[in-house]
Amino acid sequence: MTTKSARVRFAPSPTGYLHVGGARTALFDWLLARKTGGQFILRIEDTDRKRYVPDSLDDIEEHLRWLGLQWDEGPDVGGPYGPYFQSERLEHYRRAAEELIAKGWAYRCYCTPERLEQSRQERQKRGEPPGYDRRCRFMSDEERAELEAQGAPYVVRLKVPLEGETVVHDLIRGEIRFENKTLEDVVLLKSDGYPTYHLAVVVDDHLMQITHVLRGDEWIPSAPIHVMLYEALGWEQPQWVHLPLILDPSGKGKLSKRKKKNPDGTESETMTLVREFREAGYLPEAMFNFIALLGWAYSGDEEIFTPEQAIQKFDLKDIKKSPAVFSYEKLEWMNGVYIRKLSPEDLAERIVPFMQKAGLNVTAEQLVPLVPDIQERIKTLAEAPGMLDFFFRDIETPAPEALIPKKMDAEKTRHALEAARATLANVEWEHDAIETALRQLAKDLGLKAGQLFQPIRIAITGKRVAPPLFTTIEHLGRERVLERLDRAIATLANA
RNA sequence: GCCCCCAUCGUCUAGAGGACUAGGACACCACCCUUUCAAGGUGGAGACAGGGGUUCGAAUCCCCUUGGGGGCACCA
Numbered sequence: 166m167t168t169k170s171a172r173v174r175f176a177p178s179p180t181g182y183l184h185v186g187g188a189r190t191a192l193f194d195w196l197l198a199r200k201t202g203g204q205f206i207l208r209i210e211d212t213d214r215k216r217y218v219p220d221s222l223d224d225i226e227e228h229l230r231w232l233g234l235q236w237d238e239g240p241d242v243g244g245p246y247g248p249y250f251q252s253e254r255l256e257h258y259r260r261a262a263e264e265l266i267a268k269g270w271a272y273r274c275y276c277t278p279e280r281l282e283q284s285r286q287e288r289q290k291r292g293e294p295p296g297y298d299r300r301c302r303f304m305s306d307e308e309r310a311e312l313e314a315q316g317a318p319y320v321v322r323l324k325v326p327l328e329g330e331t332v333v334h335d336l337i338r339g340e341i342r343f344e345n346k347t348l349e350d351v352v353l354l355k356s357d358g359y360p361t362y363h364l365a366v367v368v369d370d371h372l373m374q375i376t377h378v379l380r381g382d383e384w385i386p387s388a389p390i391h392v393m394l395y396e397a398l399g400w401e402q403p404q405w406v407h408l409p410l411i412l413d414p415s416g417k418g419k420l421s422k423r424k425k426k427n428p429d430g431t432e433s434e435t436m437t438l439v440r441e442f443r444e445a446g447y448l449p450e451a452m453f454n455f456i457a458l459l460g461w462a463y464s465g466d467e468e469i470f471t472p473e474q475a476i477q478k479f480d481l482k483d484i485k486k487s488p489a490v491f492s493y494e495k496l497e498w499m500n501g502v503y504i505r506k507l508s509p510e511d512l513a514e515r516i517v518p519f520m521q522k523a524g525l526n527v528t529a530e531q532l533v534p535l536v537p538d539i540q541e542r543i544k545t546l547a548e549a550p551g552m553l554d555f556f557f558r559d560i561e562t563p564a565p566e567a568l569i570p571k572k573m574d575a576e577k578t579r580h581a582l583e584a585a586r587a588t589l590a591n592v593e594w595e596h597d598a599i600e601t602a603l604r605q606l607a608k609d610l611g612l613k614a615g616q617l618f619q620p621i622r623i624a625i626t627g628k629r630v631a632p633p634l635f636t637t638i639e640h641l642g643r644e645r646v647l648e649r650l651d652r653a654i655a656t657l658a659n660a
Numbered sequence: 661g662c663c664c665c666c667a668u669c670g671u672c673u674a675g676a677g678g679a680c681u682a683g684g685a686c687a688c689c690a691c692c693c694u695u696u697c698a699a700g701g702u703g704g705a706g707a708c709a710g711g712g713g714u715u716c717g718a719a720u721c722c723c724c725u726u727g728g729g730g731g732c733a734c735c736a
Contacts, residue, residue, distance in 0.1 A: 385664060
């Protein structure tokens with residue numbers, strides 16, 4: 166199914182930051198190109214001057230690269246089919262529009278936005294479909310000549326046949342049929358001379374020799390328009406591949422930025438931008454793996470894979486038809502899997518920025534010995550500072566209640582900590598020696614391990630939940646351990 | 661309203677007419693391990709939306725119903 170080399174493009178518009186839906190499309194494009202030895206092209210669809218967001222292009226490029234999706238042609242890298250910004254290709258669209266008019270496949274429409282809006286409302290009131298009423302399509306020659314002579318502003322609209330049907334051959338859905346009478350005379354060229362998506366995408370995909378158009382399912386309704394344009398212009402169609410939608414975790418509706426109610430009644434925003442996942446401490450390799458599984462699977466039981474393995478296995482026929490719910494829980498699990506795979510050095514380096522953001526000025530070298538203890542405890546990099554902060558800044562002396570374990574009182578706890586302090590003051594400062602000494606101490610005191618260890622843990626880390634005790638003691642160093650124990654003992658004495 | 665798409669555990673999926681007592685993963689529950697929390701191990705609960713066909717035989721093919729979703733801009 167995917168043997169010949171494919172030329173595919175990811176064509177975002179610079180109106181917002183890269184979101185997971187776009188990333189998924191780009192990822193599939195990239196996989197197909199790599200799989201077939203073809204090209205992955207980045208094309209910027211900047212034809213809406215009103216919605217332009219200046220730094221969105223940087224964000225899109227940065228995060229495509231973050232995911233490892235380098236393009237072969239496009240901004241920065243150039244290529245033989247440029248320019249890759251649609252705003253620099255207006256001449257192509259204008260020419261295509263002229264050709265369509267000449268062939269009787271399009272016409273100039275002089276209707277003002279106001280009239281369109283008014284007509285829309287009237288039709289709605291009458292219970293008719295809300296589309297354009299085709300006034301200018303059936304305008305008299307005299308009227309048309311007059312408006313033309315006046316130099317009235319116009320748009321170019323497609324002259325959709327009033328009868329018959331148009332068939333879209335979708336690679337994963339088969340034939341999709343549309344009755345032409347249900348289709349609209351869409352705008353092809355806006356009055357400012359810029360093309361709409363419909364015209365631009367067809368012209369550029371043809372000129373850039375795109376072989377496969379991968380895009381979201383939400384484009385299916387306009388696919389017949391594009392098919393018509395290919396036919397009208399006498400061009401060969403690309404393969405149409407409409408990807409299943411990505412649904413919100415609720416399963417209702419497209420994944421999009423919106424407020425979500427938490428079980429506890431608070432509201433939080435759904436994460437949808439790739440940059441947000443990055444900032445939340447997700448690894449690019451985990452994101453790649455997870456996003457690849459959004460609407461694609463090659464096997465029922467292999468779901469952790471490298472980009473190379475994905476390329477090897479990728480086949481358009483394995484793309485699902487049904488929409489996929491975005492599961493944050495599964496992503497989190499998968500991120501944990503990838504975190505556990507990292508070497509301590511690698512993990513340490515990736516954690517550094519998160520430590521700094523938390524106000525902890527540390528180096529990767531300092532982190533390396535500490536990282537193995539939290540590696541299987543964190544699911545995102547952003548959780549690291551909360552587990553390691555006590556190594557790098559002083560802690561508040563815990564409250565007495567926090568220090569006292571179940572079935573013990575302040576007095577007993579204090580005695581235990583004093584004994585521990587005495588033991589730790591003299592023990593050889595090495596993990597196994599510390600463990601042996603403290604275990605023996607618990608036995609001597611007639612305490613269960615937890616009854617001794619938990620107060621020590623809280624005294625030296627300030628946390629109820631912390632990394633394993635003996636390595637923590639070792640890495641914290643004798644001086645700080647004794648000092649923190651002293652403070653805890655003092656607090657208990659005053660309780 | 662009109663057009664279009666989709667339908668296996670809560671979620672992602674395996675399944676391409678007989679190998680299905682419907683397999684795996686996340687999440688969930690229990691137990692084990694254990695200094696907390698994790699990680700890991702073992703086990704458990706949990707699905708073919710409904711109805712008609714086709715066929716010796718249907719989760720798999722066809723039709724209808726239902727349900728869910730998407731689209732109807734001088735936005736992409």
